[in-house]
Amino acid sequence: MATTKLFLRVKNSPTPTTINLRINNGRSFDLTVRTPYKVISNEWDEQTQRRRNPFEKTTPRNPEGKQLKKEIETLNNNLTLLEVDFQNFITINPNASKDEVKKYIEDKYFPTKSANKKVATPKKNEIPELFSECIEFYIREKSKRITGKQIPISVATHKKLTTIKNNIIKYKKSLKLNQVDDNFRDNFTQWMQDLQYSSSTIIKDLKYIKSIIKHFSKKAKISIDPLNWEFITEKQDFTFPILSFKELEQIENTIYPHEYLENAKDWLIIGCYTGARVSDLLNFNHKNIIEDNLLQFSQKKIQNQTNDAEEIIFLHPKIIKILNKREGQFPRKISDQRFNEYIKIVAKTAGLTNIMLGGKIDKKTKKKKVEEYEKWELVTSHIMRRTFVTLFVGILDKDLIKTQTGHKTDEMVNHYDKTAKIDKAKQVREKFETILKIS
Template structure:
């Protein structure tokens, strides 16, 4: 039986001290101690800190501390050897693993602690949506911006829908058959085609994320393709003529006059209502440029600041109000008031549209039928009207600067120019070209 302290590295300034125990040729255990030493001071013969390094008649604090360090290390090594010897004496038949377990428990207790199990990634789809939201809500510099609040809400809505459809749905069971079954169920529940397609796109995205996390995913879902949902009606916009009617109409109450001015500003800026109602005249620069923070994304990105042009008609409204924007109200009230304004202004022509059934509450589906136009007016008409009326004048790049849209596809989605009007605009441009050439 032999017990020995040694170091493996004889160069550098720090070398770990090891302990070797062997009992014959077939039983040897080498253990790493929690101690280290400068190889220059290691006494290989006595297996300790070289006593010759002790400062005799130490006077300074530095020298005294150095001597204490030598004594402490040598005492610790002697104690370690003694404790192992006692264990081996009391356990003469201990095998290598038992010796290591005793040693690690005594000197490296952290090795004895159970390893922390990583959070288990859920396999049930509705639970995985929560996991997805948590992971995608993190900001990772240079890699990922957190999802917006609107996206988070949409994902929660999808989760709640799937709970109604099949709360025990596993990720691996999402395939083409699931897609067909979910589509039929959503159709029976009177969901629109666009809602169904949006949900399926989100589901595909979530499954793609699950696949990257090494979750068992059916390959069918990763190859889903989507046709654009068939639109059964065109959402309304305001034309220049209709805006003039709104501007020239006399309204009986101040709250309607206030709402009318918001319509004018919304029509000429194309802003989201959440931004529109927070416009502040203090942020106007160069006389006709407004700076503001996009409320929808200000907590999710560093690029939330926008600068937009204020049309002369907008400046007229501000001038009338002593340089201030109209009185701020909630978007709910503005939605109600602009309907009333448009009704008084005579926007009563019949058209097909969709209005959510109020009796069904938040889960109410849109009832598509013929309405008077004022009934279909909401604050979102501002952005649609701006894009539709100014796309030919400004072009897509300038439209995106004004509305904050990031892609041409989103601009196209908001462009509600009728096919006949598009053709007439082509005719007008062609005529002007030929006049110039002739």
């Protein structure tokens, strides 16, 4: 998976300097390109890779402050969209050369005017005729921050919508907005099934398409069919894996042949006892520890979409034990991709070889394949949040669970809770027995 980093070459300059983008896609691919955006160096935050925003938790009252806040938010949103554009380009073109990547950014962000050819410029708010272009229009509309009315879509949503747009182009490039109807739904569903997409992915894509059509329903001519679409979610035939307390102890006590596995193992233990997203987890810093066992950090996934990105979480004694072993430091930082590779080896080395039904991405088709695997094969970074919620939901109430995981709704907590029905019944029994003893 390609990684990106935004940075400044020039520091301590009183004039705006160019923001650069570094792209790394494996050991042999390391490229730095300029972006069309600039910032004064002392206003740049190297940790968040964004312009510092003094108005994150306050609202300016004077016009100058409001304008400055708008400029900062616009720049930071544009940087987020730029990173997503590159991730999508690399995903679609995994073997792209450095010259092809350079051409992509030059064409998209530094377009040159042709002297011999006049290109018709569409009106700013004119709704395109092609559905694929409507999706791009929708992305731009939903990426704007409108104070009091709309927060920008997340990076993940932007990426998902771009994937849908690319699939629409592959399915039928000439598809028009008003041709998205029941016939389209049935044919597009069959097309995705032929490509071995899972039912959950197909339904999710159709729900997004329904939302897009609804968005344009008062602005353009559409078929009303999508507005009446209803979806039946098929019953999941397997359960996503979690790690039990016994398995965590097994992983913790195993001796690993290489230091990088010991490092990954410590991150895995920390993740399972905090429930943090991997993008936040691997950026934990001992300097942000307050009151000995509380950690303060900003959620990377939502820091540009909301003012409520700051979190403070409790560090379990298991985590403090790891920090003490490492002289107060968190494990060495590694990339998400390497982490996912290493924790599979960690789980295998620890003996998590029991057979279970699960879904795994097939390397040839790039689609999830459901069959029986050894448990270590199904271990990914997402197992940490599922493990935390499942192990501690019976101990902590949902509000406290959300404090640790950063989830905003009980529905999301329920989604991550993989507690078996018999275990839930036992929890009810234990609580009743405790109440009866007291009474």
